[in-house]
Amino acid sequence: MVEEMNSHQHDIKSIAILDAGSQYGKLIDRKLRELSIRTVFLDFDFTAEEIVNENVQGVIISGGPGTVILEDQEFKRLNGDRILKLGVPVLGICFGMQLLNKLFGGVVERTALREDGECEIEINTDCPLFSGLDSKQTVLLTHGDTCTNVGGELKIVGKHGDTISALSYESAKFYGVQFHPETDLTPNGKVIFKNFCKICGVEPDYTLTSRLKSTIKEIEDSVGQRNVVCLISGGVDSAVCAAMLQKAIGKEKIYPVHIDNGFMRLNESKLVEKSLAEIGVTLEVYNEAKNFSVATTRILQKDDTYRACTQLNRTIHPEEKRQIIGDCFISVFNKILVDKGLDIANTLLCQGTLRPDLIESGSAYASSKCDRIKTHHNDTDLVRSLRARGKVIEPLKDFHKDEVRQIGAELKLSCSILQRHPFPGPGLAIRILCAEGPNLGTDFIETQVILNKLASYNDAKTRPFLLFNKIIEVLSKSELETLDKITGSCKYKATLLPISTVGVQGDARTYSYCAAFSCGSRTDSSGPDQQLTGIASSKSNINWDHLFFLARIIPRCCHNINRVTYVFGGEVSYPIHDITVTYLDTPTIDLLRTADDLATTSLKMGNCLSSVSQMPVVLVPIHFDRDPVKRLASTKRSVVLRTFKTQDFMTGVPARPGKDIAESVLNKIDQAILKLPGISRVMYDLTSKPPATTEWE
Structure with a gap:
């Protein structure tokens, strides 16, 4: 087929992207544009004429919300055999890797494992796709299906624990990665695309x-x-x-x-x-x-x-x-x-x-x-x-x-x-979570139990419980060791909030719970327990690395959680099972408008505005610290600081306090907002995108 094309090709060589519906599919396009590479989007029912006219020298199969675990007739509609016979290099991403594996007779299954966030993987640097990279790489893994057995001539060239994260068939120049190199959460993704373009023989001439x-x-x-x-x-x-x-x-x-x-x-x-x-x-x-x-x-x-x-x-x-x-x-x-x-x-x-x-x-x-x-x-x-x-x-x-x-x-x-x-x-309309009642689904209690065990894993591991496997089956050995160390050195309290926020998991929309972590006392070598009094405490009292680690693993352990926050002001004493009824009325809008201005002004005065790409300030209908014995009504609301760092505005990470934003600046924001009437607490969103979105709605 390739020989028949040569006399009719477009002047500029291109890479074709087969669109499987990934939320990050257009980021493949964007990353290649940064390399000055021309791309063309094609459906799976592409024609030979399209391949000829667009001068396609390589194919990338995007990720997507779909599955390759299909009936034979449905699977044939993906035209996998035609992809393999094009005679050009192929890179399959997430869904795309699973498709390649199945085409070669491999097995793809829906397992208990589901990954949604940044992970460290091991790669084989002898593979040309990974040329110039170190053997350990941080990547974005977000998938429900998993390759459990490798097919045909494919070889494993990357793993996350026991999970296959990269495949190659070198002589045919077929490659698959379970992670998303197109996102900012895979820092060396551009190197991988540059290597693939080199394999395809495509030069940078599209500006x-x-x-x-x-x-x-x-x-x-x-x-x-x-x-x-x-x-x-x-x-x-x-x-x-x-x-x-x-x-x-x-x-x-x-x-x-x-x-x-x-x-x-x-x-x-x-x-x-x-x-x-x-x-x-x-x-x-x-x-x-x-x-x-x-x-x-x-x-x-x-x-x-x-x-x-x-x-x-x-x-x-x-x-x-x-x-x-x-x-x-x-x-x-x-x-x-x-x-x-x-x-x-x-x-x-x-x-x-x-x-x-x-x-x-x-x-x-x-x-x-x-x-x-x-x-x-x-x-x-x-x-x-x-x-x-x-x-x-x-x-x-x-x-x-x-x-x-x-x-x-x-x-x-x-x-x-x-x-x-x-x-x-x-x-501000989508930065006010409106609600008439709490979100107390049938899975609320079970999810709270799992959260409690995660927060106290150091103690819980000696007393296994019915849902313990939901933790140990998902996390790697090193992650469990880190969780053990974290929960052994600091007392964390996990509270499941009865609200829903919008997220994106496995390339699909989720509308799920939010988890909130708080700190009580901490024991370390410097002395006895110290009672935290909120963000005004010394840096040693808030270990942000610990909190970001917890935020990364929780959506993988609890698929019905897509967002994790830290609550300033000490330990949250009581569980929360109700909300403050909230609509888009004038007083509520004015309250958020004021809180937003206080936060933004403090960020500017602290010279931190340029260190974040965006900082939505969100009002949520949560009233903390009410003793259930006293039966106090839920009348207050809380404010969330959703800092966001990104290059592509499709994926990103929260700013790191003490690194991207001075803790003293956050302290000023916290104290200023707490003075507003009707505010209960201030929270900090710890979640990357995915599994959360930038906005809460």
């Missing part, structure tokens, strides 16, 4: 500058003589989008609008106006807070019928919040058309939609197989309807956040705009 030029030309062609209403939130994406529009079509046909939906940060809209004026964009501000508060919408169901939502200020479901807000933006867009006397037939809606927005929303414009993690406000059903009618222009839809910042620099935007922390379109 961001050339892509920017083609995007500007695409804007010119798409807009033509039509007008454009550009919705500008004031963040990096919308600012760069506005600058690109101006460069492509000038100012005359552009109507830049900022919509204040009532969920903005303190003085956010004024700051937006000022920052956009710096690049010559004069905004018209629409204050629509009242309309958003009582807005509702209809949501399309799987059976093609529509279900009406409760109005926003009484809605407790994250997905309904997001869809109501997104559809309300479209209602305001229609209002703008009337106000300006614009003809919808001759007007486009411009959004600063990024590739990750489409991926997480499960949009077919990013992948036909991705699971919907959360509906972004710029990808609701109404937006999709407009998009299908050719009424939406999204110049950044093929770009990621870091690439957008690079484009902004080329367009001469100021650093004050380009380095702003991202702020979601729904704003």
